Amino acid sequence: MAIYELRFPELGEGLHEGRIEKWIVKPGDVVKEDDPIAEVENDKSMVELPSPIDGKVVAINVEAGTTVVVGDLILTFEVEGAAAESSVRETEQAVAEPVQASTQVAPAADATVHAAAIQATGVTAQQSSSSQEILAAPSVRKFARESGVFLGNVIPTGANGKILRADVERFLAGGDHEKGESAEAALIDPSHATEAAQIASVASDSVTSRQGAALEERVPLTTIRKLIAQAMVRSKHTAPHVTVLDEVDVTELVQLREELKPLAQERGTKITYLPFIVKALVAAIRRYPALNATLDEDRQELVLKKEYHIGIATDTERGLLVPVVRHADQKNMWIIAQEISELAARGRAGKLGPNEMKGSTISITNIGSAGGLFFTPIINYPEVAILGVGRITEKPVIKQGQIVPAHVMALSLSFDHRIIDGVLGQQTMNEIKRLLENPRLLLMEV
Template identity: 40%
Template sequence: MGHYAIKMPDIGEGIAEVELVEWRVKPGDTVAEDQILADVMTDKATVEIPSPVAGTVLELGGKPGVVMAVGAELIRLEVVGAGNLSTKAEKVLAMAAVATPTENSSVIAPARTPAPTHAISASVQSPPKAAPRAVQAPGEKPVGSPAVRQRAWDLGIQLQFVHGSGPAGRITHEDLDAYLVSGGQPRAGAASSGYAQRHGEEVLPLIGLRRKIAQKMQEAKRRIPHFSYVEEIDVTELEALREQLNQRFSSDRGKLTLLPLLARAVVLALRDFPQMNARFDDDAGVVTRYRPVHLGIATQTDNGLLVPVLRHAEALNPWACSEEIARLAEAGRSGKAGRDELSGSTITISSLGPLGGLMTTPVINHPEVAIIGVNKFVERPVFRDGAVVGRKLMNLSSSFDHRVVDGMDAAQFIQAIRKLLETPAMLFVE
């Protein structure tokens, strides 16, 4: 048997380091060739790292959240044959680890034979061979993914009483199954009472996509002097037209939502306000205006906010636009969006859908200079021609980079969008 060290591969596009987001294996696991070992994150996307060989996991190269350089040792396997680590190199590492352990703590020690593990299935009703520890060590904080924490809450399980078998004691779904199978009981009154006392706390490090979001939002607010402009839009005619188009064309073209119509209005308004379709390199002091409209569509996923890019939105009719938005949103939510689909936007639309509230103050997608925020529409009584009538109204809450966009230009830009949306036939006139 030999040892095989798998190093962090070069993902391309000049990426020098990545963040380790999640391990898919643990020491003692047997892995097959091409099996996914870990998820890592670049500046824009999550990438799965497969195993080039089959073997048994001996050592992991770090905990989730650590930033690893390309070429660093990711994981070590025991394999049939000589492996890619020579016997001499193994002996040198072993001698260094034994002779001066404190001075060579960064050297990976020779792999030890892992202790046997016992898989526990949720469908097994008999007690497992080795039940997990009943209580964590004093002061130990339970660590688990958002999905595990939510499931534990739904089951009424207090995580501090569940032994975590994952890296760094991370609690997995299998650990929850084992806790229940071994006789652990949901906390009393978990599902029946909303007044029971709750205790404890969770320390949740920002890793993966959530860390990237935090860094990007901080960078945007730190570097960009935002100002926001809010305008009320009467979308009564727009909604009536949208319903008619869906009745006529939904069977062969698909249904239209408000978003592709708004995207078309933004594209048309940008013809007269090209300074909004731009990116500002404040280090170089250069504003770049773009003729194509690469429209960022802020999309909420289970892991956080992504901004897939609708490329060449100026060339898409509302139905093609709707289809591409749906495709990008699904790719983002499933984690399959590529780097080119998550970068390069020139202006962004942010919408919270029915949760849009009356107004928002959206954060600009740095290094862009403008973002259009869509709020929910409501039907309210308004005066029209001396009579009180019901109209469907919606606010656009938009933010701009005041270093390169003047307040008057921003107001005129939003007014141009308003006119197009309130006279929706103009969206289809060239």
């Protein structure tokens, strides 16, 4: 018999970390190759991690709820000798690059004192970066170098103090100023390092009152929330957002939906306003194709998409997910309604696959279901526009000189001002309004 150490594998292209949500096995269990051993939250979806080998579980090396990176030891098996030797070689090859790219990171306080020592000897921080043992993958080091960022000033959030690309991006956005200021103070007086370490230690604990009751609670960010935060920051700092706000009289749409409800029930589906909005959006961006595009920044070219894949932002307990209705221009209202319902259900159950949340060309986000009206939605980068849908309210409007009650929907269209001017954005909004005000026109859109 031999020992086989399972290290966390890369579960998909570019997926370098995950959170062990639940262990399916326990020490003493005998498993076969491909048997599920854990549930892992990764890339906005929950996946089962299969066993790579036949064997007996000897030890679980990380607790459920822990975020791990590729190459971390997570499970130990007892296996037959020949099989173990072969599998160990394969595993070592699979994790060689991330492991070799890492060195042991020094604690924050030690790094600050080291910076002070460097200043005292006249050596610059950039010159000494190779000797400070900073843990980061080669791709992250390259990104930091190209961005002009010294990794010693970046606060790591990865396992074992590893600096992630998201950490560098947060630093560029101004999120790590406190560490930079502490390091600068330490360059003047090394005693600041001890003070900074004490402050950090106190801040890491929950604040308590004199009676000992906790006044705050610290909750680790989930993998999904980290990814959402990273995507939002990237979009907001990359694309200059402009939002146009408007109202649309959807009285006829409300009536048409009521007429279609019995037919939808016969088909075993639910008809909401979203399928109509999807069809209206597709028709509008067909007329104004600049909104169904991406910007190739390296070549300075606008890439106009000839396919219409609509992302539908879906609120779940695990965060905001954006499943995609593909080829929406080729589907009728019933099919779109069914797909939206199925995608939303799988999203809330954590069963969406990564491919079901990729490839959208423009997105829709709905705050109306939560009672919201107008808002400024953030573009689902690298798309260049997103349509925000507010609630429908009944209010008085003027029609043919008469004040009459009407159902009015709030709409918000955000777009990348590098590509889309305000007039074009409003023209697109006008087309969406025209179709929603006359929903039977949508029946002509196949």
